[in-house]
Amino acid sequence: xxxxxxxxxxxxxxxxxxxxxxxxxxxxxxxxxxxxxxxxxxxxxxxxxxxxxxxxxxxxxxxxxxxxxxxxxxxxxxxxxxxxxxxxxxxxxxxxxxxxxxxxxxxxxxxxxxxxxxxxxxxxxxxxxxxxxxxxxxxxxxxxxxxxxxxxxxxxxxxxxxxxxxxxxxxxxxxxxxxxxxxxxxxxxxxxxxxxxxxxxxxxxxxxxxxxxxxxxxxxxxxxxxxxxxxxxxxxxxxxxxxxxxxxxxxxxxxxxxxxxxxxxxxxxxxxxxxxxxxxxxxxxxxxxxxxxxxxxxxxxxxxxxxxxxxxxxxxxxxxxxxxxxxxxxxxxxxxxxxxxxxxxxxxxxxxxxxxxxxxxxxxxxxxxxxx
Numbered sequence: 072x073x074x075x076x077x078x079x080x081x082x083x084x085x086x087x088x089x090x091x092x093x094x095x096x097x098x099x100x101x102x103x104x105x106x107x108x109x110x111x112x113x114x115x116x117x118x119x120x121x122x123x124x125x126x127x128x129x130x131x132x133x134x135x136x137x138x139x140x141x142x143x144x145x146x147x148x149x150x151x152x153x154x155x156x157x158x159x160x161x162x163x164x165x166x167x168x169x170x171x172x173x174x175x176x177x178x179x180x181x182x183x184x185x186x187x188x189x190x191x192x193x194x195x196x197x198x199x200x201x202x203x204x205x206x207x208x209x210x211x212x213x214x215x216x217x218x219x220x221x222x223x224x225x226x227x228x229x230x231x232x233x234x235x236x237x238x239x240x241x242x243x244x245x246x247x248x249x250x251x252x253x254x255x256x257x258x259x260x261x262x263x264x265x266x267x268x269x270x271x272x273x274x275x276x277x278x279x280x281x282x283x284x285x286x287x288x289x290x291x292x293x294x295x296x297x298x299x300x301x302x303x304x305x306x307x308x309x310x311x312x313x314x315x316x317x318x319x320x321x322x323x324x325x326x327x328x329x330x331x332x333x334x335x336x337x338x339x340x341x342x343x344x345x346x347x348x349x350x351x352x353x354x355x356x357x358x359x360x361x362x363x364x365x366x367x368x369x370x371x372x373x374x375x376x377x378x379x380x381x382x383x384x385x386x387x388x389x390x391x392x393x394x395x396x397x398x399x400x401x402x403x404x405x406x407x408x409x410x411x412x413x414x415x416x417x418x419x420x421x422x423x424x425x426x427x428x429x430x431x432x433x434x435x436x437x438x439x440x441x442x443x
Contacts, residue, residue, distance in 0.1 A: 072110050072176030074402035079104045080206060091254065092199050094247050098434040102195065104203055108407065108423055110442040114176050115213045121180045121344050122170055122411045122418040128342070129185055130416075132334045133159065133325045144350065145330035146364055146390045151302050154311045155321045163320035164227050164415065166255075166293070167193070167220065168327075171431070172409040175400035179343045182335075183397065183408065184362070188319050188327035189295050191247060192437060193220075194254040196412060196422030200439035210443040214420035216412050217258065223415045224262035231316060235290035236265040238283060242296065243270045252295045259293070271296050276306045281315055291316040298324035299365045329392050330364045347395040360394045363387040369432035383430045399429050406431070407438070 080086070083104060087095045095102040110118075136142065137159050142152055168187035174180040197216035204212040231237070239256040241248040256266050269283040271294065276282070281289040292315060294301065301307055302324075310317070325331065332348035339345060352359055352375075361373040370385025374396065399406040407425040411418065426435040 072108065072114055072174070072400075074405065074407070075107055075109055077104060077107045077207070080203075083203075086202065087199060090194075090198055090202070091250055092194055093250055095199075097247070101434075101436060102199065103425075103436040103438050106405075106438055107209075108438060108440040110176070110213070110440060112442055115442045118172070118174065118180060118409065118411060118421065119213070119418045121172070122413060125170060125182050125185075125344055126413050126416060126418075128335060128339055129187075129326055129331065132331050132338055133322060135338060136325050136331070136334060137322070141334070142325075144334075144390075145325065145328040146299075147324060147328070148302050150308065150311065151321065151324070155324060158321035159325075163316070163322070164223075164230060165319050165323055166223055166227065166414070167419075168323075168413045169193075170411045170413065172411055173397040173399050174409050180409070181346055181397040182332075182344055183346070183394075184329055184332065185326060186367075186410075188323045189297050189367075190410075190412075191251050191295075192410060192422055192424070193412070194251055195437045196410070196420060198254070200422065200437075203439045204441050209441040212420075212439075212441050216414065216420040219414040219417060219419045220255070220258040221262045224259045224264050226415065227318065228259075228262060228264045231291055234265075235316075236267055236287075237291045237293050237318070238267050238269050238289045239293045240269050240271050240274065240296065241294070243272055248295050252293075255293065255295075274306070276309050281306075281309070281313060289315050291318065293318045297365070297367070298327070328364050329362050329366065330390070332362075332394055333392055346397050349393050352393040355393055355395055358396050360396050361391050362394060364390045364392060369430050369435075372430055374429060381428070381430065383432055399431075408435075 169190035170185050171183040172180040201214050239252050241252045259266055273284045333350055336348045357377040359375050363371050366387040369383050371387040373380050373382040405425045406429045407423050408431045411421045423438050423440055424431050424435040425438050
């Protein structure tokens with residue numbers, strides 16, 4: 072694994088805008104092809120094998136939480152426990168997720184967290200960096216994300232009611248979410264799924280069912296909106312008995328919760344791809360990371376080293392977990408996080424975010440990769 076400088080294509084902005092990737096220059100330059108990361112084929116094999124093993128372990132941890140009723144540790148409301156239990160018992164299929172790993176090509180990859188409910192950067196990983204590698208003539212890229220998303224939608228559609236449509240929904244006035252949602256909707260349509268769009272704010276409840284602004288009933292909902300937020304919406308209580316299929320399914324509220332990290336360490340102590348994690352800091356010594364169980368995009372994360380700490384801003388409060396620190400590798404002042412995609416239960420590729428800070432946030436840059 073190494074970071075290389077590269078020459079940006081002169082027309083990359085126009086090409087990305089034609090693909091619908093409109094937020095490529097947010098925050099002073101979100102997409103960055105002045106550099107790239109090179110991997111060997113054996114390193115890619117190690118990453119893929121690790122992701123497959125970690126995903127299987129995570130599913131065991133979900134089963135443990137649900138069978139033992141350990142929802143309070145994750146700050147999940149009691150009212151939604153039956154919905155989660157039904158969803159898991161029925162093995163309602165999920166679409167996708169993204170594991171964030173610390174990896175330097177020398178030591179085993181370490182799981183930092185699993186963004187298993189509403190992961191973004193999927194268009195960048197599936198399409199943008201694939202166009203980059205093809206146009207630059209580099210050997211190959213670890214990337215089967217687009218094809219696997221389409222195949223997974225075919226599988227999910229097979230379990231929906233006949234003639235059901237999937238409503239795709241996110242919040243208003245968030246360009247990144249809207250672009251991501253439209254890309255995922257496009258993969259569903261390529262799989263033959265009937266779709267509609269509506270904003271989260273425009274979903275209504277008529278006393279019996281959920282409706283969009285045209286009074287069309289919601290048979291199934293793909294939401295780019297976290298489960299923990301849905302549970303606390305005014306209409307959230309109606310999700311419990313509405314009978315509407317939701318993607319990602321309710322059991323993903325367990326897998327996406329950072330409270331899963333201490334449980335993984337409890338079930339698989341000293342596993343080489345896990346970091347020690349607990350509900351209290353005393354077991355970790357003077358160096359550790361503090362993460363709210365519902366934190367997203369690096370918000371409210373604190374890196375503690377004795378009396379010194381680095382902390383990111385954000386709106387998240389409440390229950391936290393304490394995790395051993397896996398320092399990100401540094402390449403010429405940049406700290407990359409390997410975001411590994413899982414579609415269904417299969418590894419599907421990766422994308423890299425890097426920052427000048429060891430905390431990866433929503434403003435961190437996306438840098439493409441290749442392997443040979």
